[in-house]
Amino acid sequence: MLELQAVHKKFGGLHAVNDVSFSVNEGTIKSVIGPNGAGKTTLFNLIAGNLPPTDGTILFQGKAIQGRKPHQVAARGMARTFQNIKLFHGMTALECVMVGCHTQSKAGFISGMLNTPFARKEEKAIRQRSMELLQLLEIEEFAEVEATSLAFGQQRAVELARALALNPRLLLLDEPAAGLNIYETAEISRLICKIREMGVTVLLVEHDMSLVMEISDEVVVLCFGEKIAEDTPENIQQNPEVIRIYLGEDE
Amino acid sequence: MKVSKTNKILCLCALVILTQVTTTLTGTQYYLTQLTMAAYYGLVVIGLGVLMGYAGQISIGHAGFFAIGGYISAAMTTHNLVQLQDTPIISFCSQMGLLMERQDIYGDQLLTFAPWAACVTALLLAALIAFFLGIPVLKLKGHYLAMATLGFGTIIYRLVLATPLFGEADGISEVPAFTLLPAIGSLPPIMVSGDFGLRVINYYLAWGVLIIGMILLLNLIDSRVGRALRSLHSSEEAAEASGVHTSGCKVYVFVISAVYAALAGVLLTHYNAGIGPSEASVMKSVRYVALVAVGGMTNLWGTLIVGISLTFLSLRGVFGSYDDAVFAAILIGVMLFSPAGILSLRGCLLPSKQEIAPAKEENL
Numbered sequence: 056m057l058e059l060q061a062v063h064k065k066f067g068g069l070h071a072v073n074d075v076s077f078s079v080n081e082g083t084i085k086s087v088i089g090p091n092g093a094g095k096t097t098l099f100n101l102i103a104g105n106l107p108p109t110d111g112t113i114l115f116q117g118k119a120i121q122g123r124k125p126h127q128v129a130a131r132g133m134a135r136t137f138q139n140i141k142l143f144h145g146m147t148a149l150e151c152v153m154v155g156c157h158t159q160s161k162a163g164f165i166s167g168m169l170n171t172p173f174a175r176k177e178e179k180a181i182r183q184r185s186m187e188l189l190q191l192l193e194i195e196e197f198a199e200v201e202a203t204s205l206a207f208g209q210q211r212a213v214e215l216a217r218a219l220a221l222n223p224r225l226l227l228l229d230e231p232a233a234g235l236n237i238y239e240t241a242e243i244s245r246l247i248c249k250i251r252e253m254g255v256t257v258l259l260v261e262h263d264m265s266l267v268m269e270i271s272d273e274v275v276v277l278c279f280g281e282k283i284a285e286d287t288p289e290n291i292q293q294n295p296e297v298i299r300i301y302l303g304e305d306e
Numbered sequence: 307m308k309v310s311k312t313n314k315i316l317c318l319c320a321l322v323i324l325t326q327v328t329t330t331l332t333g334t335q336y337y338l339t340q341l342t343m344a345a346y347y348g349l350v351v352i353g354l355g356v357l358m359g360y361a362g363q364i365s366i367g368h369a370g371f372f373a374i375g376g377y378i379s380a381a382m383t384t385h386n387l388v389q390l391q392d393t394p395i396i397s398f399c400s401q402m403g404l405l406m407e408r409q410d411i412y413g414d415q416l417l418t419f420a421p422w423a424a425c426v427t428a429l430l431l432a433a434l435i436a437f438f439l440g441i442p443v444l445k446l447k448g449h450y451l452a453m454a455t456l457g458f459g460t461i462i463y464r465l466v467l468a469t470p471l472f473g474e475a476d477g478i479s480e481v482p483a484f485t486l487l488p489a490i491g492s493l494p495p496i497m498v499s500g501d502f503g504l505r506v507i508n509y510y511l512a513w514g515v516l517i518i519g520m521i522l523l524l525n526l527i528d529s530r531v532g533r534a535l536r537s538l539h540s541s542e543e544a545a546e547a548s549g550v551h552t553s554g555c556k557v558y559v560f561v562i563s564a565v566y567a568a569l570a571g572v573l574l575t576h577y578n579a580g581i582g583p584s585e586a587s588v589m590k591s592v593r594y595v596a597l598v599a600v601g602g603m604t605n606l607w608g609t610l611i612v613g614i615s616l617t618f619l620s621l622r623g624v625f626g627s628y629d630d631a632v633f634a635a636i637l638i639g640v641m642l643f644s645p646a647g648i649l650s651l652r653g654c655l656l657p658s659k660q661e662i663a664p665a666k667e668e669n670l
Contacts, residue, residue: 103547105543105546125543125546125547126546126547126551126552137544141540141543143536143540143544143545144540145536145540146533146537146540150533151537153533154533154537154545154548155548155549157530157533157534157549157550160530163531164526164531164562167529167530167531168522168523168525168526168529169522169525170529174529174530177530178529217548218547218548221549
């Protein structure tokens with residue numbers, strides 16, 4: 056599904072991502088963990104096309120995508136959410152999800168201005184599909200509420216729905232549990248598993264270890280831009296190197 | 307509370323007809339002249355409103371696009387081609403029916419481009435310039451974009467002031483009427499012209515163009531592309547991640563708003579039978595921006611209403627020599643007390659349903 060081969064990213068003298076390689080298999084949930092500043096978000100931005108890698112190859116469904124623009128990557132079936140939720144101001148939850156359907160629809164400037172039958176039909180289909188996604192994430196009652204005025208957990212769900220609207224093959228989740236309490240985190244972890252069951256592969260960056268260990272099939276550990284471990288959650292918890300990073304060394 | 311788009315349009319149409327009937331009955335038809343002009347300026351303002359309010363891209367150069375429309379159309383329909391009429395290009399244009407022959411006020415032969423050919427050229431040119439200006443300039447954000455578009459407006463202003471073809475400081479006068487439909491039988495011709503006898507027709511023509519322009523933009527806002535524009539206004543990163551080609555969308559909406567401004571320029575120039583350099587001035591661009599801001603950035607109806615009423619008052623000379631100062635004062639007042647535009651003041655008087663609804667849900 057997704058394969059990183061010796062990916063590097065340098066910002067001036069800082070080697071933010073250093074020779075990272077791993078792959079994400081179809082239908083699995085993979086997590087990237089690591090202390091602050093380990094390069095997790097940079098890695099995400101490289102995969103999603105927000106930043107070009109300095110070196111290395113990123114294959115998505117067998118095709119190289121490094122250096123592509125985010126909207127091109129999105130059109131190939133990769134969706135993402137953001138650490139600090141980015142919903143659209145002045146739009147209802149439903150409209151936010153409808154924006155997510157952008158790659159699934161075609162009507163352009165002219166047909167939009169003329170409100171052609173084609174555009175109207177497509178609009179109806181988009182609305183229907185977006186409503187179904189809100190139902191799937193159990194937030195359909197907030198469809199007509201301005202998205203940015205919703206509670207934090209609900210905003211995360213709207214963002215998830217928007218990402219799913221792309222009909223993605225791969226979903227990137229940047230700290231989906233950040234800022235959520237334990238009930239909301241449990242809710243999100245249930246939703247992520249639900250999404251995986253729909254056949255969507257998931258790659259997530261997360262600090263909440265209970266969430267990571269509960270839902271991941273595999274975990275990658277980053278530290279100062281380098282991959283130091285890649286294994287199942289059980290083995291990662293036993294890995295002395297990982298324990299050293301997280302708990303510090305014995306004096 | 308919520309009135310549908312169609313009903314609002316119908317109300318506007320009714321109001322337009324009512325105004326015309328009232329002025330006829332009360333013998334105050336002279337108001338129609340300024341209302342016609344205000345409608346054309348309204349076209350510039352709503353086009354800019356979509357660019358600024360919905361897509362979030364400021365342009366302090368829209369008078370430049372208005373001037374491109376007006377000046378190209380004026381120059382092409384007044385510049386005498388008689389001496390060139392034997393050249394292959396001009397005779398080819400003549401065969402294609404692009405030219406118009408008439409006599410000037412001294413009775414000499416005058417051969418110029420036909421207004422429709424000039425109009426098409428002007429609109430295409432404005433669209434092209436907007437396209438090629440937009441690609442680099444729309445990469446800028448906020449103040450930087452404002453400065454760059456200001457630069458563009460200044461270039462156009464100085465160009466028309468310095469070019470003999472555009473009449474330098476005098477501008478261009480004696481622009482012919484723009485015949486849209488020739489007289490058929492007993493029906494009067496439909497032409498854009500300041501002729502007193504055609505005042506009512508021109509009033510309806512201008513408002514017809516404005517209302518159609520308004521409908522197209524309202525459709526656009528509610529469409530897939532409109533949603534994409536609104537999303538990139540709020541977060542370009544999230545819009546990109548949703549598959550929106552943000553730089554392309556920005557350029558296209560810039561082109562559309564430039565074409566709106568240019569069309570207004572073309573029609574108003576034919577209506578006034580001329581155009582002067584003040585139409586290209588930076589102060590005009592600033593005024594358009596102010597009208598959008600006063601009307602409410604994300605409120606196309608507010609933009610339309612404020613744009614038309616203030617422009618009408620200004621054209622009637624209500625503000626006298628203090629015109630620009632009054633506009634600036636209104637802008638300061640609105641920014642201080644009602645940054646979302648004048649229509650948002652409604653909310654202070656009667657809380658709308660929309661504001662109550664989210665409050666309730668938070669209590670759940």
